[in-house]
Amino acid sequence: MTHSIDAAMPLWFYDFVSPFSYLLLEQHDKWPSMPFALVPVSVHALYRHWGQRPASEVPPKRAFTYRHALFRAEQLGIPFKMPPVHPFDSTKALLLAAAIDADLPTVCTMFRFIWRDGRDPSTPDGFADLCSAIGMPHGERLVEHEETKSRLQRNLDDAIALDVFGVPTFRLNRQLFWGEDALPMLLYCARSPGWLESPEVRRLGDLPNGIAS
Template identity: 55%
Template sequence: MSASRTAAWFFDFVSPFAYLQLEQFGRLPSTLTVELRPVVLGALLNHWGQKGPAEIPAKRILTYRHAQFRAEQLGIRYRMPPAHPFNPIKPLRLAIAMGGSLDAVRRIFRHIWRDGHEVASPQGFAALCEAVGFPQGVIAVEETSVKQALRAHTDHAITLGVFGVPTFAFDGELFWGEDATALFVRCLESGAWLASAEVRRISALPVGIQRG
């Protein structure tokens, strides 16, 4: 357990569950290095032919309630922004322009999901840049290199099979969702569970039927 290891964490600021998982990073082993990778959830959904939770009316309501419940259950400060879903592109680019550090990403997430601010309008985004101490972000997010980096992160996620956020990618395995945090920590502690006979069996089950 003493050896240093690295995992990639794919996230989009539009996801409340990404915020909730980020606030639990203290549960991760101190020997784990996490590389933060902002991606465009909409592009992942389009690639895999999926609808987002907010695009299905009943699921949208349940998703918001579940996120609120999980925040209360975990004791994490939480307040939804005034409208959701919102366009996360500029906040994602802002994280890249700020260097992609954990501190920068956390500040952006907390502005949106802890303090409940709107960030999609020009005024809201400018306020976000001010709040995170990077007012030049209003201009920086339009740089070609920043746009290309976000596209590259998203494309790389797709090549790994990432289909949603938040997702940890570690040692060839994907761990999707805030509710997979405990599973991810368990597998970091020991590979025995993934290597168990039953997990290997269910991971190789044949497809029984497909929708036409």
């Protein structure tokens, strides 16, 4: 039986296809000092739900995104190597993380396999090596279980219900913080949660749209 995400907990949504999820996880020592539940979710499924076009489908945006990820890695001193193709199909890696309820060290190892070592987890050899890297040689069988697939689908359904629209996304005190560059905002709001209830922030949340759909 699959269980819904506990929305009362601090949450962190990620997808292995996202270089910015990797960069943010490598800054874990800067996160607020509270336990975040790590939630694997398909960012492309989120895009489909919200009607967003991924950066990979806009050639100049795709090129900029990769350059920006490399720049941020160099700026932060984080080892970074693009996998041989991108985007790649992250489904099996997400299923593996969901199947074992991957903890922080395991998720770190999986991200580093892709974004530090530059490996593609979607190929048969790449996925087998990823399973070996986390000590799960039978991972191929795990990702085929219906329970595993149901768990990943439940993560997606719950993420959408919580208005998650991309990764990486923190959810803290019922508020979303999207993107690697949102970490300073998360830290500020963790210290000063009243800011989100300030008149100007609330006004921005209700700002009318001046262009008709």
